[in-house]
Structure formats: C-alpha cells, structure tokens
Amino acid sequence: MLLTSYRLGNLTLPNRLVMAPMTRARAVDGSPVAETATYYAQRATAGLIVTEGVHPNAVGQAGPFMPGIHNASQVEAWRVVTDAVHANGGRIFAQLMHGGRIGHPDVAGHHPVAPSAIAARTEVFTAAGVVPAPVPRALSLNEVRDQAQAFGDAARYAVEAGFDGVELHGANGYLIQQFLSSNANQRTDGYGGSISGRIRFAVEAVEAAVDAIGAERVGIRLSPGGEVQDIVEGEMPELYGELLKALPDMAYIHVLATTDDEMLMGLRKAWPSAFILNPGGQIGPHESTREQGERWLANGADLISYGRAYLGNPDLVERFRLGLPLVGTDRDTWFQTPRGYVDYPTYQH
Numbered sequence: 423m424l425l426t427s428y429r430l431g432n433l434t435l436p437n438r439l440v441m442a443p444m445t446r447a448r449a450v451d452g453s454p455v456a457e458t459a460t461y462y463a464q465r466a467t468a469g470l471i472v473t474e475g476v477h478p479n480a481v482g483q484a485g486p487f488m489p490g491i492h493n494a495s496q497v498e499a500w501r502v503v504t505d506a507v508h509a510n511g512g513r514i515f516a517q518l519m520h521g522g523r524i525g526h527p528d529v530a531g532h533h534p535v536a537p538s539a540i541a542a543r544t545e546v547f548t549a550a551g552v553v554p555a556p557v558p559r560a561l562s563l564n565e566v567r568d569q570a571q572a573f574g575d576a577a578r579y580a581v582e583a584g585f586d587g588v589e590l591h592g593a594n595g596y597l598i599q600q601f602l603s604s605n606a607n608q609r610t611d612g613y614g615g616s617i618s619g620r621i622r623f624a625v626e627a628v629e630a631a632v633d634a635i636g637a638e639r640v641g642i643r644l645s646p647g648g649e650v651q652d653i654v655e656g657e658m659p660e661l662y663g664e665l666l667k668a669l670p671d672m673a674y675i676h677v678l679a680t681t682d683d684e685m686l687m688g689l690r691k692a693w694p695s696a697f698i699l700n701p702g703g704q705i706g707p708h709e710s711t712r713e714q715g716e717r718w719l720a721n722g723a724d725l726i727s728y729g730r731a732y733l734g735n736p737d738l739v740e741r742f743r744l745g746l747p748l749v750g751t752d753r754d755t756w757f758q759t760p761r762g763y764v765d766y767p768t769y770q771h
C-alpha cells in the first residue's frame with residue numbers, strides 16, 4: 423500500500439510516504455541556505471515533503487538558526503528550495519510553526535508571547551545553549567487575532583515562494599497546542615476556558631490560511647494527548663472531537679501517534695479528508711517503521727509520515743520498494759552541524 427499513489431487536494435502523490443517536518447537549524451539570518459535546497463531535493467521521491475518548522479512571523483521563532491517566511495528575502499530563498507524539489511519531480515508543503523511560549527528574547531530579539539503568562543517547565547534553545555523557558559507575555563484579545571492572521575499571511579508568502587501548500591504546526595507544545603491545552607491556556611476571554619474557547623485559535627489560524635491560499639493547500643499537524651514541552655490537555659477525547667468538527671474542510675490532518683490506537687482510529691473516522699499518521703509520535707524511542715506504516719494504512723490512514731528514517735535515507739521510497747536496509751541517523755548531527763545534512767548517500771552510492 424505504501425507504494426501506491428494517492429490524490430491529495432490538487433496533487434497526485436506517487437506514493438503514500440510523507441517526509442515528516444524536521445527542524446534542522448541550518449538557516450542563516452532566518453533564511454534557508456543552498457544546502458537546504460539540496461537536502462530537500464535529495465528527498466523529492468517522497469509522496470510529499472513537509473519542511474522543518476518555519477516561523478510565520480518574527481515573534482514566532484522558537485529557536486536559533488530556524489528559517490522564517492514573513493518577508494521578501496525569505497520568499498526568494500525558499501523559492502530556490504521549492505524549485506529544486508519540483509525540478510526533481512517532488513511536492514513540498516511548508517510547516518508553519520509559531521513557538522509561542524517556546525522561545526527566548528535572545529533568539530529573535532522579541533519576548534515570547536502565549537495565551538497566558540505561564541512559563542513552560544522545560545528548556546529552550548538559544549545560540550548560547552539551553553536555558554529555562556522564560557515567562558511569556560500574555561497576548562491581548564486583538565493580538566490573538568493578529569497571531570492567527572499571521573498564519574494566513576505566511577501561507578500567502580509560502581505560495582509565492584512556490585510551495586504546494588502549508589501545514590500548520592498544531593502539535594508538540596507550540597503556540598497552537600498551547601491554546602488547546604488546559605494548563606498553558608488560562609484565558610478567561612473567548613479563546614480559553616471551555617473546549618470551544620480552547621479550540622478557537624486553532625480554527626481561526628486554519629481559516630486564515632484557507633482564506634489566503636485555498637482549502638486544498640492547507641493541513642494541520644496535531645499531537646492529541648501529547649505532553650512534550652509541558653502540555654496538559656484536559657477533557658480528552660472531546661477536545662479533539664470538537665476540534666475536528668470545527669475545522670473547515672481542507673487537505674489533511676497529520677496526526678502523531680501520541681495517544682492510544684482507539685482514539686487515533688476515532689479521529690480517523692471523524693475526519694472526512696486525508697489522514698496522515700506519524701507512527702513514531704514525538705520522537706518516540708523507536709523510529710517509524712515500514713510495518714507500522716502498512717498497518718496504519720490498513721487501519722484507514724491515507725498517508726504515513728517518516729521523520730528519522732528520512733534523515734539517513736534520502737531514497738527511502740526506493741529502499742522500501744527494493745527491500746533495502748535503512749541507515750540509522752546520528753543524533754549529534756540533527757541540528758546545526760555541517761555534517762549529517764546533505765551527505766547521506768542514496769543506496770546506489
């Protein structure tokens with residue numbers, strides 16, 4: 423099944439493998455570099471590539487050496503990347519990731535903003551190393567709307583840069599999931615409290631992107647029940663049930679296996695369009711396998727995303743097709759290093 427084609431929005435994917443979004447922290451001045459184009463182009467046989475997290479505005483930058491998509495020079499730099507992927511026959515969505523309270527003034531010169539002034543009990547990256555997450559500034563009501571609109575503006579920039587679409591990062595404890603949560607979000611206005619309040623930011627951010635570039639070019643990533651970066655989500659599974667009902671029609675939801683299979687299957691059944699499943703969850707102990715992918719396709723998922731397997735195996739599709747062994751990845755080269763980025767060879771080499 424993994425190697426059969428699939429129609430996603432306006433795109434025909436030649437196979438069901440999605441390269442999962444992975445931050446690689448190699449940007450310079452907020453823009454991707456020449457190697458970034460090579461890196462993604464090497465992986466263009468994936469049915470779909472979702473880029474590393476890309477901040478939709480300056481205050482949304484979560485860590486050092488991460489790229490953004492909110493000005494003309496970034497659009498120009500991303501154009502080189504999307505051209506390289508398309509030249510190799512691929513398809514690529516940008517992951518729009520707003521860090522919210524996961525960020526630091528030393529990273530982008532802005533104090534992090536969040537639903538409430540509550541620090542995550544976790545560490546964040548700065549160029550000088552890891553430090554405790556600072557207490558963020560709570561967004562005013564008007565500012566919440568501006569931050570939701572930032573996803574629409576960034577989506578427009580992304581299409582201008584040649585992306586086939588965008589995925590909003592609603593997972594892993596960043597801004598959108600902070601609104602969904604019952605600990606990071608202590609708001610007493612219409613964006614907090616009840617389930618309908620907590621899901622509102624996610625829905626408005628998606629609507630802003632859909633209005634900007636069209637429903638068939640928008641997806642969202644979710645980690646139901648996921649607890650990384652100090653997230654607690656009360657009222658599960660109702661929270662995600664209501665969220666799926668409130669989201670507009672769009673290309674896909676991309677769900678991490680951060681909860682039990684029963685709930686994942688429930689979400690699959692409740693969602694009318696494409697369902698991408700990431701078996702490995704939030705960097706779980708084992709990377710997603712081919713067998714897990716086939717099992718989830720049999721369970722009703724449409725597409726399977728692979729993270730770590732894609733780092734070391736740019737030709738993952740061909741390796742699956744030919745039953746070739748996979749190369750493991752070296753954690754020390756996940757971020758920043760010159761090594762471990764474009765130097766993983768294809769099997770033929």
Ligand SMILES: Cc1cc2nc3c(=O)[nH]c(=O)nc-3n(C[C@H](O)[C@H](O)[C@H](O)COP(=O)(O)O)c2cc1C
Nearest residue numbers: 442443444445475702703705709710728729730756
């Ligand atoms: C180096 C690295 C960076 C990651 N960065 C992101 C990111 O920017 N956005 C995101 O949604 N997930 C990110 N993830 C999570 C992956 O997309 C994926 O969910 C996780 O690695 C589990 O899948 P796997 O077992 O196939 O690797 C990252 C994972 C790794 C290993």
